[in-house]
Amino acid sequence: MEEIVPEKECDQPLTPAGRLFLQPNINQIIHCVIGVQNPIDIDAVKAEIASSVMLKHPRFSSLLVVDRRGREHWRRTQVNVDQHVIVLPDSLTRGDGSIPEEDAVNDYLADLSVSTPLSTDKPLWEIHLLMAHNCGIFRLHHALGDGISLMSTLLSCCRRADDPTRSPTFDGVGGRQQGSTIRWSFCRIIKMIWYTLIFVMELILRSLWLKDKKTAISGGDGVELWPRKLVTAKFRIDDMKTVKRAVANATINDVLFGVISCGISRYLDVQSTEAKDLKEGVQITGIAMVNLRPQPGLQKVLESKRDTWFGNQFGMIALPIYYHKGGSDPLQFVRRAKAMIDKKKLSLEALFSYKIGDLVMSCFGPKMASCLNYRIISNTTFTISNVIGPREEITIVGNPVTYLRVNSTSLPHAITMHMVSYAGKADLQILAAKDIVLDPKLLAKCFEDALCDMKNAAEAEHSSR
Structure with a gap:
């Protein structure tokens, strides 16, 4: 350049x-x-x-x-x-x-x-x-x-793979629903305005001075240059659906974030020398990117030359989790995640973060915009994303595909996580600063064990009804 x-x-x-x-x-x-x-x-x-x-x-x-x-x-x-x-x-x-x-x-x-x-x-x-x-x-x-x-x-x-003349199919891309009917009430509108104000204000404070408490997985300024270790946590979509059915109106994203919350708490319990000093309920904040497109299916994204379909169309939201020592009911992590994510869905945090970023870029240029985004990342603890892949097995140039995985280059976070689903499986790529996260494979196992325990709890709860 x-x-x-x-x-x-x-x-x-x-x-x-x-x-x-x-x-x-x-x-x-x-x-x-x-x-x-x-x-x-x-x-x-x-x-x-x-x-x-x-x-x-x-x-x-x-x-x-x-x-x-x-x-x-x-x-x-x-x-x-x-x-x-x-x-x-x-x-x-x-x-x-x-x-x-x-x-x-x-x-x-x-x-x-x-x-x-x-x-x-x-x-x-x-x-x-x-x-x-x-x-x-x-x-x-x-x-x-x-x-x-x-x-x-x-x-x-x-x-x-079962029909080479057809393209892969998807459940959707996680964007805004077109044509969906929402029952708006005065109370719902007030909640939307209130949550938007609170969450947007928190992002602004994150770009200034508000910072997560230091833990064994905290990154910060300059950590993007540190050596990395990449590991994979593997899940079955059916297991996630079993957990989803056990929590009323939950989604796969609720389950994923419950797994992340539970897994990080377990990792801190096992690995951190400071675990005994961590207070119950300490906030550990993640950053997630939310797709802002209407939900037409992935094919239309590539077919269209409009930037509203292709390119970067996402907003940033802060997703807090809270440290909890091992409890008797792992499904509580999913219930807490759902309650928090429901508030995020009701707010316009993602849209406002996109618009505010656009405004800062237009008025002050990319250096100022990147500085603010960098500070938000430096003042939080991890990145998480989830992209829905094909439902069925696929081939590329006639060669059967065995797995799909995604990650990105490093950020000031010590942990960045990207999940992609494919043919009934989901792989979570965990990119960790290896001088901070000393045992990334243990962290991956904590996530896998968390889902397994949640599935067992969901099945036990179902059988007792």
Whole structure:
């Protein structure tokens, strides 16, 4: 981005969110790992990319350039697929069997998360093929789009395993519901206004001085540069649905956040030397990104060239959890999570955070906007996201897909977590600063055990009725 390029009439300016993610202190690249059953055919992968819908979209066939006034733009270019497909030999991905395959892939991703930017002399995406592990890593700069954009892009190249003529199907993208009927009452409107004021004010205070109490998993200013360890927690969607049915009107997101709350409390109990000093109910705050699109299905996101569908369309919300020592009923964590998330849903926190960020960007520029976002992250404890993947098994270039996982480059948080569901399973990628979170695998096991205990409690509760 150092070179100033003459401006052309066809150049398209970056969105405010795109400019934000190019700032050095919050520069973000999304990584999606696709594991396949059979050895990878490199030529077939390149041919699929060259003919895909992805390359027809201007975001994926444009260079990032800077005009005379220092403003970033997208400029259409001819894509050379060979420059974007990077084939990794066995020696670089530890393909000698000395460590488990999953650990080898996660170690490679952990290294990418702190040390490998994307080159600006080509469109800001690339694909790494780890031949030793039958997987590919799609790297997408966050300036191009968010997790929903990424998922739609990837799955445009996939087909259903049971019917290669059909594209994958989804339950939705977690966005705002179109055409849904909400019974508005005076009380509900007052609550919406009140919760919005409280939650937006908290975000503003987070950008100034309000900070979580220091714990064994706290990050902070500069932690994004620390070495990382990546581990995977694995869940079954049926187990999450069993827990969901045990708590009235709960959602999968409620269950996920209950698992996170319970798992972190357990980890602090086992690992932290300060656990005895932690008071019951101490707040530990997470940051989540909420999709602001209406909910049409992922395919329309990629088909549309409007920024209202593609690109970055999300707001930020703060999701507090509270430290609780082990109790007799693990479902209480889900009930607490649901009560909190219901208030968040009723508020306009996500929308206001998006609009306020847009206003700050317009009035004060990307440096000020990135500084405020960086401080919010530095003053909280973890990041969490959840993207819904395909319901059924899929193939890519005719090769059955065994797993889908997502993570991003590091942030000032010591823990960032990204979950993707696929064909009845859900994998939570946990990217941890390894000098702070000393045993990330223990943290992953705490999450898995939390869901298992919640499922057992739900089944016991159901059988006793």
